[in-house]
Amino acid sequence: MATMTFREAISQALREEMYRDERVFIMGEEVGKWGGTYAVTRGFLDEFGEKRVRDTPIAESVIVGAAAGAAIVGLRPVAELMTINFAFLAMDQIVNHVAKLHYMFNGQITVPIVIRVVGGGGRQLGATHSQSPEVVFAHFPGLKVVAPGTPADAKGLLKAAIRDDDPVFFVEHATLYSVRGEVPEDDDYLVPIGVSDVKRQGKDVTIVSYSKMLQVALEAANRLAEEGIEAEVIDLRTLRPLDTRAIVESVQKTNRLVVVEEGWRAYGVGAEVASRVTELAFDHLDAPVRRVAQAEVPLPYNRRLEQMALPQVADVIRAVKDVMYIK
Amino acid sequence: MAETMTLVKEAEKTALLSSETKVEMLRKMWLIRAFEEKAEQLYALGKVHGTMHLSIGQEASAVGAVAALRPDDYMLSTHRGHGHCLAKGADPRRTMAEFLGKVTGYCRGRGGSMHIADVGSGNLGANGVVAGGVPIAVGVGLSIQMQRMERIVLCFFGDGAAHEGAFHESLNLASLWRLPVIFLCENNQYAMSLATERGLAVSAIAQHAASYAMPGTQVDGNDVIAVFTATSAAAERARAGGGPSLIEALTYRWRGHSKSDKQLYRSREELEAWKAKDPIPRFAQSLEREDLLDTEKAGHVEAEARAAIEEAVRFAEESEEPPLAEILQGVYA
Ligand SMILES: Cc1ncc(C[n+]2csc(CCOP(=O)(O)OP(=O)(O)O)c2C)c(N)n1
Ligand SMILES: [Mg+2]
Numbered sequence: 001m002a003t004m005t006f007r008e009a010i011s012q013a014l015r016e017e018m019y020r021d022e023r024v025f026i027m028g029e030e031v032g033k034w035g036g037t038y039a040v041t042r043g044f045l046d047e048f049g050e051k052r053v054r055d056t057p058i059a060e061s062v063i064v065g066a067a068a069g070a071a072i073v074g075l076r077p078v079a080e081l082m083t084i085n086f087a088f089l090a091m092d093q094i095v096n097h098v099a100k101l102h103y104m105f106n107g108q109i110t111v112p113i114v115i116r117v118v119g120g121g122g123r124q125l126g127a128t129h130s131q132s133p134e135v136v137f138a139h140f141p142g143l144k145v146v147a148p149g150t151p152a153d154a155k156g157l158l159k160a161a162i163r164d165d166d167p168v169f170f171v172e173h174a175t176l177y178s179v180r181g182e183v184p185e186d187d188d189y190l191v192p193i194g195v196s197d198v199k200r201q202g203k204d205v206t207i208v209s210y211s212k213m214l215q216v217a218l219e220a221a222n223r224l225a226e227e228g229i230e231a232e233v234i235d236l237r238t239l240r241p242l243d244t245r246a247i248v249e250s251v252q253k254t255n256r257l258v259v260v261e262e263g264w265r266a267y268g269v270g271a272e273v274a275s276r277v278t279e280l281a282f283d284h285l286d287a288p289v290r291r292v293a294q295a296e297v298p299l300p301y302n303r304r305l306e307q308m309a310l311p312q313v314a315d316v317i318r319a320v321k322d323v324m325y326i327k
Numbered sequence: 328m329a330e331t332m333t334l335v336k337e338a339e340k341t342a343l344l345s346s347e348t349k350v351e352m353l354r355k356m357w358l359i360r361a362f363e364e365k366a367e368q369l370y371a372l373g374k375v376h377g378t379m380h381l382s383i384g385q386e387a388s389a390v391g392a393v394a395a396l397r398p399d400d401y402m403l404s405t406h407r408g409h410g411h412c413l414a415k416g417a418d419p420r421r422t423m424a425e426f427l428g429k430v431t432g433y434c435r436g437r438g439g440s441m442h443i444a445d446v447g448s449g450n451l452g453a454n455g456v457v458a459g460g461v462p463i464a465v466g467v468g469l470s471i472q473m474q475r476m477e478r479i480v481l482c483f484f485g486d487g488a489a490h491e492g493a494f495h496e497s498l499n500l501a502s503l504w505r506l507p508v509i510f511l512c513e514n515n516q517y518a519m520s521l522a523t524e525r526g527l528a529v530s531a532i533a534q535h536a537a538s539y540a541m542p543g544t545q546v547d548g549n550d551v552i553a554v555f556t557a558t559s560a561a562a563e564r565a566r567a568g569g570g571p572s573l574i575e576a577l578t579y580r581w582r583g584h585s586k587s588d589k590q591l592y593r594s595r596e597e598l599e600a601w602k603a604k605d606p607i608p609r610f611a612q613s614l615e616r617e618d619l620l621d622t623e624k625a626g627h628v629e630a631e632a633r634a635a636i637e638e639a640v641r642f643a644e645e646s647e648e649p650p651l652a653e654i655l656q657g658v659y660a
Contacts, residue, residue, distance in 0.1 A: 070467070097463060105434050109452065
């Protein structure tokens with residue numbers, strides 16, 4: 001184990017996989033000379049050369065399309081999109097091609113790519129640069145969508161994503177990059193895609209979350225503990241395929257559920273999780289499921305407005321008390 | 328401009344092709360014509376549903392371009408892709424079966440008319456989205472270059488694809504990285520009802536090549552040898568590490584865009600004028616002039632192709648529907 005930042009964990013995962021498998025390469029805007037917009041690939045150009053660390057033009061559609069094309073005939077590209085907001089310019093490639101080729105062509109083609117994106121708000125970048133729309137991508141069968149909330153998971157999941165034969169949409173929350181944690185240094189440390197993790201055990205209420213909101217949920221759980229409320233915090237880690245069973249088992253124990261996500265409430269992760277729990281464990285619920293999510297507005301720039309729109313620790317605490325009928 | 332606009336001249340046509348190959352090309356053209364006519368019939372009989380885009384009249388661009396490839400070169404195709412698929416070497420029986428959505432089809436009935444891939448023959452897939460395959464072809468070229476494969480990739484698209492941003496991103500990147508890609512635009516004069524000049528600010532799609540520092544050539548797309556010659560030059564350049572080329576094959580689709588097309592945007596005279604330039608008899612006659620074929624043998628080539636399509640229909644119709652129990656299988660690798 002070593003203590004490192006989320007950024008270092010991602011970087012280490014990429015580096016290890018590039019040494020392990022020469023088919024792995026990186027392409028995207030500013031991944032080379034600049035060293036990655038978020039400094040994840042700093043030093044990579046010198047270490048691996050221009051062939052495997054490819055600066056591209058600002059052309060998201062062909063970044064993803066070319067990664068897909070390279071993958072279907074033998075390579076394992078990691079395509080970086082500067083932020084998740086710009087993935088919308090590559091939507092045709094991601095949704096109509098990357099997600100579908102394997103099934104539609106009856107397995108004749110596999111698309112082993114990782115699309116790395118930086119997501120999330122909270123840095124006063126305004127509405128176009130602050131979104132958390134990973135749930136949009138999780139809508140599509142054929143894609144896997146991963147969003148780690150700790151450095152260790154970031155490393156293990158990214159390595160698993162690179163080794164996966166399916167396309168993986170990999171979301172790194174911008175405000176997690178400087179978060180520190182213990183990370184296994186084993187070259188073959190993998191975290192399985194599609195498996196959630198109980199980050200904190202508790203008996204009174206289940207809080208389901210992922211990515212940055214995991215940190216918010218854990219903080220809320222710590223404060224609730226001071227009041228004698230023991231929350232179980234489940235980190236989804238993967239949005240598709242969704243690990244439903246772990247959530248259901250937890251709710252069977254706690255009988256109460258709060259889902260915390262940074263994206264908008266409407267049609268969101270909370271809606272999906274609540275629906276599944278209602279279908280599978282209705283009789284176990286002692287209160288309606290509560291969703292904590294972003295206010296239904298394009299995220300405003302002003303600091304106070306921005307913070308008001310984003311889910312905060314206090315919002316999670318309030319929701320937990322609501323499902324426990326505590327005033 | 329002169330350089331990017333050269334029409335390949337009669338004199339430039341090389342004698343690169345053996346007589347067997349030329350006859351085989353004629354056979355492929357008939358195979359495509361017969362396939363498309365049969366497809367149309369099956370649709371009219373209610374045996375196929377959904378949509379269908381026929382390439383009748385455009386056989387020369389499919390066959391001429393693919394003839395310039397080696398068998399293990401890659402190809403990506405379009406919504407109007409039956410012809411490309413057959414030209415690349417697909418079995419007409421499995422192609423027809425896919426068209427009918429049968430389990431014996433190349434994609435077990437999951438793809439349908441617009442989404443046939445036959446990876447075994449290097450066909451990495453038709454594409455239902457206009458310009459959708461163009462960025463992917465760039466990546467295939469990148470993979471070829473990075474792995475030092477002795478291959479190139481041919482990317483078909485229509486004139487309508489040149490309206491799309493993805494097309495421009497792709498040409499730029501392919502040229503920037505000198506990738507072994509041949510961009511082959513089948514300009515059949517229309518994108519649905521939109522005539523080329525109503526959708527493009529340039530007068531020739533080949534002109535776009537200049538913006539991306541690659542050769543651009545306009546050829547008579549109804550002359551299979553002209554298409555072959557231009558594609559061969561592009562292939563040679565790609566193999567030598569010279570990077571991509573853009574070829575614009577001028578042709579015409581005889582049928583409506585798809586089955587729902589009332590064809591209000593064009594005149595009967597225009598259609599008839601293009602029909603007079605039918606690429607198939609034109610090629611057959613040139614083979615007769617070269618003494619590679621007599622009228623009787625030419626008839627035989629056609630009959631053989633039509634028989635192969637009859638057999639393909641029989642095979643497809645007798646094939647089973649895909650088992651419903653399979654529906655959830657294979658979403659992930
Ligand atoms: C991105 C996208 N927009 C619209 C369509 C609907 N559409 C299908 S074919 C077509 C026209 C394409 O014209 P062209 O590229 O010239 O090919 P052609 O049909 O003439 O072979 C359109 C608009 C589509 N399939 N994809
Ligand atoms: Mg057209």
